[in-house]
Amino acid sequence: MSAMIGHAAIEQALDWPALIAQLRDWYVSGGVEAPDRQVLNIRQPDGSDASLLIMPAWVPGQSIGVKVVTFLPANAGKGRPTINAGYLLFDGETGQMKAALDGDTLTARRTAAASALAASHLARADARRLLVVGTGQLAVSVAEAHSAVRTYDSVEVWGRSRDKAAAIAADLAARGLPATLAEDLETACRAADVISTVTASTRPIIRGDWLKPGSHLDLIGAFKGDMRESDDTAIAQADLFVDLRAGATLAGDLSQPLEAGVIAPDHVLADLTELCRGDHPGRTDATARTVFKSAGMALQDLAAADLAAHHIISG
Incomplete structure (x- = not known):
């Protein structure tokens, strides 16, 4: 009998230090096979576009998993989540289904943990303003995950909706983080040591001129x-890192400045595997502006699902 693992159980099983360590271990050890994710366009009745993403991965003889994600941008204007997901985990030896997991929570946790893992290599050790x-959906998770790898004196939240940003800041403050509302994006960016963007923007909102050394x-x-989310200057001036080059x-x-010739493919210095394995040292200059671009990886989903199932099913 397979388990149904919901939001609360996943959050409890995937505490930030354990999940970040799990991702680091899986990147170092290798062995995960993951075909390119499929992104299928779904034309909506109102003429808008939605997306269906399919992300499989497996470790032969150990685990097999697949995440299915829907992305409906029009939901944002209707007060509904734009991203919804489900995850199926199978035994890699027998092929039997082990668990069905809440894909939204799994995605939020693993995405935030991967960014925090990258920041542990790329953000200055003395970073104090996030x-x-x-x-x-990702805002709270990202703030918590980054706060697990650096000690922040200030965590600011900015959003196009001031009320929503204030609510996120209040939620984070209730969780024990030094969180406040950022009234002005440019001012907050100029002061920040680490900036994490979790928007569905189709045009740059972060200017490279705002990012301090x-x-x-x-x-x-x-x-x-x-x-x-970023302009050409932010990318061109940066020491650039990614979760996976192909994605x-x-x-x-990255695709737009690449197509425009603003940067070349070798502008990407390393991916997360190379950082975790020590093939690239990460930040080497205290004044460098670093950028980490993530698009999501099936490895992260499988690693997180495997950890959650181990804790919940194995007890």
Whole structure:
């Protein structure tokens, strides 16, 4: 009998230090096979576009998993989540289904943990000011995960909706983080040591001119070619890192400057596997502006699902 693992159980099983360590271990050890994710376009009755993403991965003889994600941008204007997901985990030896997991919570946890893992290599050790840009499902998780790898004196939240940003900041403060509302995006960016963006923006909202020397920019939200959170300057001036080259370079933050000739493919210095294995030292200059672009990886989903199932099913 397979288990149904919901939101609360996943959050409890995937505490930040354990999940970040799990991802680091899986990146170092290798062995995960993951075909390119499929992104299928779904034309909606009102003429808008939605997306269906299919992300499989397996470790032969150990685990097999697949995540199915829907992305409906029009939901944002209707007060509904834009992203919904489910995850199926199978025994890699017998092929039997072990668990069905809440894919939304799994995605939020693993995405935030991967960015925090990258920041542990790329953000300055003395980083003290964190800015979260966006008020969607990932905002709280990102703030908590980054706070698990650096000690922040200030966590600011900015969003197009001031009320939503204030609510996120209040939630984080209730969780024990030094969180406040950021009233002005440019002012907050200029002061921040680490900026994490979790929006569905289709045009740049972060300007490179706003990023101080030694800052770290964590770009999460824009995962398709027509989406973008940063401008050309932010990318061109940066020491640039990605979760996976094949996926990240298809997202607009990188695909658009690549197509325009603003950067070349070798501008990407390393991926998360190379950082975790020590093939690249990460930040080597205290004044460098680093950027980490993530588009999501099936490895992260399988690693998180495997950890959650181990804790919950094995007890």
